[in-house]
Amino acid sequence: MAALGLRAPRRKRHESLSSWRIRDRVGLAMCWLAGLTLCAIAGAIVLYMAVRGVQYLRPELLLSKPEATMDQSRSGGFLDPIVGTLLLTVIGIAIATPLGVCTAVWMVEYGRPRWLARLVESGIEVVAGTPDIVIAIFGLALFQQGIFSWLSFTSADGAVFGRSFLTAGAAMSLIALPMVFGSTREALEAMPRQLREASYALGKTQAATIRRVLVPAARPSISSGAVLGMGRIVGDTAVVVVLLGATLRIDPSGSLPGVDVLRGTGGTLTSYVYNNSPAGEGNAPEKAYAAAFVLLIIVMALNGAVELISRRAGGSVLAQGRT
Amino acid sequence: MSRRTRAAIAAACAATAVAAVSLPTHAAAASKPTITASGSTSVAPLAFQLARGYLRQHPGRVKFRIAQGGSDVGVADVGAGRVSIGMSSRDPKPSDPTGLVFNKIARDAVCVITNSANPIANLSTAQIQAIFSGTVRDWSQVPGAGLTGTIDIVTRTPASGTQDAFQKIFLGSKTVSSTASAKASNGLVQQAVKSDRNAVGYVSLDFVRDVHAAAYNGVACDLRNAKSGAYGGVRNFWMVTRGPATGPVRTFINWVQNSSRAQAIVGTHWVPLR
């Protein structure tokens, strides 16, 4: 047709708005309004943090340890809090993932007696909805009892200090548990029954099916659940402030390398931001902004990891399980 | 999970482990006695510096672990024996656990602050009591005020040592008005006064940036006047021990209270004892 010099009639890409009822037009307008407001607010917050963060962030801050000086705004960095964040996240997830996966597997594959399964489900929902400050005070009171002295250190008089990476990590695992549990359960429930039946038909026991077929197939969901849990751990302030002692640097509890770091106190990026902001007494808001910026970058990296994992899972069993 | 991903995750875990282990370089082979301290967030910066100074002068003797949590937490911790030193920025209360010994280590000035748009030159004790107890409710009734309007009182939460000190030193028998807004830290009080023109509050000497510190009974609130004793609004910092201090704790506290090095450290931002 182009050869004839005629143009094809231009078809409208969107239907004409004038054919819509008033109510629908109002709805559309509100959607656009909401969307644009969202862009504006999100943009404002991200820009605010980025500007403040870049303004105050210097590379040596990332690599030097906090200094015990009065003028916090000019000296020292936050290397220890960064390591503290990573350490705490690893501990929390290392405890939460096996617990969450095992509980979800039990719930979906076995699930008897029924009342127990329902109790476990409500229990996990309770934990999901518990404020982190309540988990923190519960953890503090619990880990100051004598039986848990191996988790932190004991003073000369025999009383348990109760604050260490291990205790905070245990509390954090409670926070991350519902995410891992939820994702694993969804993945397992979405798997078609034929998968299990095929495995049984080949002569595998239930335990072997779970171990060799179901859990590996659910791995992308488990990973994304774990990463979601990690995101929650990284951003949590209350548990760290109460259960980690908020010391400037990582203080191991003895001279044994490794284990004593875990039993010692320290800080994380969130407690560092909290202490240096007006809410704490550090009086160094510039460092707080820089640390908050680093925290955001870590969270972005974690979210990116979720994206990658879920995209990789596109060709897995789960996609076939959905209509 | 592909082999590469697995290897990457293993490498990350190993790196974290190595960093965590090698980072605290003071994980020495010989076991040294550890002095543990917890408590007031106002005293903690001073305690950090004193610990560092002590280790510089007497290296290798002890290890320090200084945690924070608030004066009440420090007093309770030392009372229960969880730490060897409790840091407190409030004076001993009758409700504290028995058997505690409060060792004074420094003094700190508390300033009454107003917004920069309201630079009151001087406030007398009577005026401060009238303002904070709510008897006077408008800036127009305060001579020297830079504006008119309702007075917005900013105070601290009940657990605060600064609040305790302010009550005792400035207010005496009067109490802060029930209309006051309670903030949880010095920084938040400073921020509240900075952003509200009608506000008045009190903070530790370090937090008077960007706000106006009023003179108290004619004496300006600064470190020099606090050290010379001219400024009246000065409160005590304590290191609390369970019973009289013994062993390395006693050596440390003696050093803090008597050595010239320690007094020099205290003198940078606080009022030394001598």
Place this chain on the structure above:
Amino acid sequence: MLGALAVVVLLVIALMLTFVAIRAWPAFQHNGLHWFGAQGDVDQQISTMVNTGANPSPADYRFGAWPLIWATILTTGIAVVVGLAFALLSAIFIVEFSPLALRRVLVPVVRLLAAVPSVVYGLVGILVLAPFVGDHLISSDRRTSVEFVIQLSGPGLLVSVVVLTVMITPIMIAIIVEALHAVPRSWKEGAVALGVNRWRAMWTVSVRVARPAILAGAVLACARALGEAIMLSMASGGKGFAPNPADGLTFVFEPLRPLAATIVENVESINAPAIRANVYAMSLVLLLSTLTLSFGAWMAKRSMRRYGVAG
């Protein structure tokens, strides 16, 4: 063995509930049901409890938590209602009407916002919003009209609700967007084939199908709002006052302090028996509210289960 692990998880949770309940008991023992009512100035009562320290007399346990409970209901209720409406509309915008480039940027940004720590939101509240409200929205006449009861500086109901809404909306948006994406395309295409316009197809088909997920998102956001402590302790005004809707527009500016913020401010003194009992009592109230929330959501989900996409 798996069953044993599940039971361990359950035991830990049960331990937490019993522990909190046991420690909270003295507060109810001394106050009875009046604990939930208003027994005078809450801040005064807390102050008494902190000052009596280790040896409180029975009268020191007196505590009437109604102002705090009302503050929690107000902030959480308004934030969730406003946030839900906003999140629903934004999610529809993201899924259906936004240009593709914008969509690719918005979704990661929304997820990022959901993970910003609450201290940062608190900072934004006290550094940006509270001064704005205090300087431009509250007139001095309004201040003098209530000066014998409370102070109207910037932080208060308006600032808390705005920041809280901004905090909980990203979670809801993320969940609703995922749920809308999971609606089978054939269903929407069927509606469009019948001549329904895009907005109406979205609203009557996809949103209706995604209702369980929307409910789940709302419950999650509500739980987060109930438990939000640090931001609210900075931006809500620091006074245990029950805002009174009968005050007209002043109601919006009145200071308040929800339960979680009170807990976090008094954690320091938790070794004093009177404060400890009341802090744990407040925690128990929060725990039970989230329990009731999830139970209510479960009941509602059951009725939606026929056509719903699981949330």
